Amino acid sequence: MSRLEELKTRIKEALPGLECVIGWQKGFDPLHNTPLFMRSEADVDKLEWGPFNVHNPAVYLPTLAGKKVGIVVKGCDSRSVVELLQENLINRDNVVIFGMPCEGVIDLSKVKARLAAAGASAGAASAVTTDGKTVSVTAGGQTVAMPLAEVRADKCGRCQFPNAVLADTYVGDPIAPAAPAAAADADLAALDAMSVPERMAFWRYHMERCIRCYACRNACPMCVCRDHCIAQSREPHWLTQEDTATEKLFFQVVHAMHLAGRCTECGECQRACPMDIPVLALKKHLNRTIHDLFSYQAGVDPQAIPPLLQFKLEEDNIKERSW
Amino acid sequence: MPVLTGKELRIVGFLCNWCSYGGADTAGVGRFNQPTDLRIIRVPCSGRIDPLFIAKTLINGADGVLVSGCHPRDCHYAEGNFYARRRLEVLKRFLPILGIDPGRFDYTWVSASEGQRWQKVVTVFTEQIHALGPAPRYDAVSADMLAKVAGALGQGGNRVAA
Ligand code: SF4
Ligand code: SF4
Numbered sequence: 326m327s328r329l330e331e332l333k334t335r336i337k338e339a340l341p342g343l344e345c346v347i348g349w350q351k352g353f354d355p356l357h358n359t360p361l362f363m364r365s366e367a368d369v370d371k372l373e374w375g376p377f378n379v380h381n382p383a384v385y386l387p388t389l390a391g392k393k394v395g396i397v398v399k400g401c402d403s404r405s406v407v408e409l410l411q412e413n414l415i416n417r418d419n420v421v422i423f424g425m426p427c428e429g430v431i432d433l434s435k436v437k438a439r440l441a442a443a444g445a446s447a448g449a450a451s452a453v454t455t456d457g458k459t460v461s462v463t464a465g466g467q468t469v470a471m472p473l474a475e476v477r478a479d480k481c482g483r484c485q486f487p488n489a490v491l492a493d494t495y496v497g498d499p500i501a502p503a504a505p506a507a508a509a510d511a512d513l514a515a516l517d518a519m520s521v522p523e524r525m526a527f528w529r530y531h532m533e534r535c536i537r538c539y540a541c542r543n544a545c546p547m548c549v550c551r552d553h554c555i556a557q558s559r560e561p562h563w564l565t566q567e568d569t570a571t572e573k574l575f576f577q578v579v580h581a582m583h584l585a586g587r588c589t590e591c592g593e594c595q596r597a598c599p600m601d602i603p604v605l606a607l608k609k610h611l612n613r614t615i616h617d618l619f620s621y622q623a624g625v626d627p628q629a630i631p632p633l634l635q636f637k638l639e640e641d642n643i644k645e646r647s648w
Numbered sequence: 649m650p651v652l653t654g655k656e657l658r659i660v661g662f663l664c665n666w667c668s669y670g671g672a673d674t675a676g677v678g679r680f681n682q683p684t685d686l687r688i689i690r691v692p693c694s695g696r697i698d699p700l701f702i703a704k705t706l707i708n709g710a711d712g713v714l715v716s717g718c719h720p721r722d723c724h725y726a727e728g729n730f731y732a733r734r735r736l737e738v739l740k741r742f743l744p745i746l747g748i749d750p751g752r753f754d755y756t757w758v759s760a761s762e763g764q765r766w767q768k769v770v771t772v773f774t775e776q777i778h779a780l781g782p783a784p785r786y787d788a789v790s791a792d793m794l795a796k797v798a799g800a801l802g803q804g805g806n807r808v809a810a
Contacts, residue, residue, distance in 0.1 A: 515800050516745055522784060525747025526793035527800055529786045563704070571707050571786045578703045578746065585738055603801055610745045614738055633738070636730035638720070643737045645720075646756055648769045 328425055328497045329374045332397070335494050336369050339395055339421055346395030346423070347385055349378040355453040356436065356462065360385070363395075372397070376455055376473055379430045381405055381591045383546040386415050393419045399427040401480065403489035404589040404624030405546040410491075411627055412587070414549055424489030426500040428457055429473060429481035434601060436462065436476050443469045479510065480592045490625055512606040513613070532570040532577070534600040541604050542580055544597035547587050555579060581607040586615045586631040589624035618642045657711035657777050661688045661770075662697050664729075667718035670760030672770075680767040683774040686714065693717070694755075695728025699739040706748050709785055712777035715755035716769065722759060729757065751780055 326334070336346050340363065350361035350371040358377040363369045374397075382396055383405035398406060403424060409415045437447040445464040452463040461470045474482070481503075488499040516524060539556065542548045555563045556576050563579070564572055580594070581604075588608045595605035615621055619632040619642070663669040669690050675682060691697055694717025702713045715736060723729040736755040743750045754773055758766050 512801055519797070519800065521744050521747055521749055523747075523793065523797055523800075524745060525784060525786060526789045527797040528747055529789045530794050530797055532786075563700070569787065574746070574786065575704060575707050578707065579700060582699055582703065582739070582742070585742075607745065611738065611742055614741045618734075618737060618741075633731070633734055636727065636734055638730070640733065640737075643733060646754065648756055648765070648772055 329372070332374065332423060332425055332494075332496045333369050333372055335496065336363065336372070336395065336397070336423060337366050339423075339494070340364075340366070340369065342393065343395045343421060344389065344392040346397065346421075347382040348372045348397035348423075349374075349380065349382070354448075354450050356433065356447060356450045374425060376429060376431045376460060376477065377453070379433065379478070379596060381544070381546055381593045383409065383591075384544060384593070386420065386546070387549045388551075390415050391419065393421075395421040395423060397423045397425075398489050398492070399430070400424075400484060400486035400488050400490065401427075401589065401591045402546075403491055404486060405591055406624075407491050407627050408547060408587055408589055408624035408631075411624070411629060411631060417627070421494070422489060422492045423494045423496070424492035425495070425497050427481075427484075427487050428500070429477040429484070431460060431473070431476050432478040432596070436460070436471065439471045439476060440464055440469055443467065445469060478592060478596070479512075480590060483510070486625075491627060510606075510609055512603050513609050516606055516610070528574050528577075529570045531602045532573040535573040535576075535602055536600060537568075537573060537576065538599060540597040540599060541577075541594035541602075544593040545580070545584070546591065546593065547584055547589070548580065577604055577607055580604070581611055584608055585611045586619075586621065586633045587623050588612055656685045657774075657782060658709075659685045659687065659712040659714060659774060659777055660705050660710050661686045661714045661716065662691055662694075662701060663688055663715075664694045664696075664717040664724075665690055665692050666724035667722065667760050668694075668716035668758045668766070671716075671758040671762045671766040674760060674763030675766040675770075676763075678763045680763060682767055682770050685711075685774050685777070686770055693723065693725050693728035694732040694736075695723070695725065697732060697736070699735045702736075702739060702753055703743075703746075706743070706752060706783070707746070707786065709783060710752075711780070711783045712752045712773065713754075714770070714773050715753075716758045716766075717755075719757040719759055722757075747786075748783075749780055751776055752783060 346363040348361045349358045352359035360380055381402045383402050440447050449465040454461045459470050460473050485502045621632045705713050717729045
């Protein structure tokens, strides 16, 4: 029995006690998988596993809080589940976690670029196959093979949690985390290399493209305020509807600051952005700060308290200023 | 034109009601000389200060922001300033990645009796902001600068087709 078949069997066993189990299925074309809500055995048969499962299904858990649900996770997704547990946004008794070792997911923008370079359009994709090392996409009559390592999401190259950090059912043998290959994240390193005024220009440049669709927020599993987001509140009126780079940047600052110490770097904000705006870099920078100050990493230990929800009388790494 | 045009910069101060606002008052009652660039906003506690207050103020063009609360262990609400200290430190380190000079923001602790300390804090901070000059603005970034950063992330961060 293949690992996927075994996973399906285990989900079918658990299904009678659950409202639904969240996973992935084939989408409108072979390149796009979409979330799947399994309520019957027939649904479970649609379950997919592999490099096209880009979404983080943990985003749905808070909306289903109070119901007993199952969830299939990649390693990074499991950290979001753990963070939700840490913040009491979901209840451990109400969630059943299924995991398998993850070998990485594709970055659709990179696949599109490869196809375009070969003269094929991603919109015409008719078939995809993968053997775990290579992804082959057939589009417009030609098949383009691309090494997974070159078209996978940036986060996968540095992933330290390919296996779920918390799982009730784990299928397959855990795999070793990637060696911390690229020492620094390329986007963060590029920002680090800039002067402060260049960074101002950088964000102005990127924010001009933002269409304020809020996809970055809606895809984020830790953005749980939903309809009460301060980006849309009138009282107080934090943000106007003006189409200026400053208003749009301030929205990103809201998102990033509200994620400080909570963001698990699943990358969903940036992946969901239709304008390819590098918004993840802001969160990565905050995560690095949080790590420097409080030696803390989000979504690893269900018992841990996020650092901005606690304090120490004498902080280890914060120096008092002498005026 | 107001006489101080060009001489003053816009500095916003968030002061807690119980210590620093009192300290500023003490300085005033004591007739200590102070620069007048600071506009004070009184808040119940430094723990009430959402880091977004400061980010919004700076992003929208203030030249500096100063936050002052009760000394650690002296908070009227026992622990508001301890939470504030963590948040404000995180914010201070976040500003440069947004393109804002971290020297434009600082936070400190001044008690109600420390009129003299308040005078010093406000003087030193105002001098610091004057040394930095008026804040650059996102809406005034030059075309040259924009062109310079356009390809900063290379393939991968700027994938939108032209
Ligand atoms: S901010 Fe982005 S990377 Fe962080 S948890 Fe949310 S979606 Fe994931
Ligand atoms: S997803 Fe992208 S375009 Fe949409 S609001 Fe977020 S940054 Fe802007």
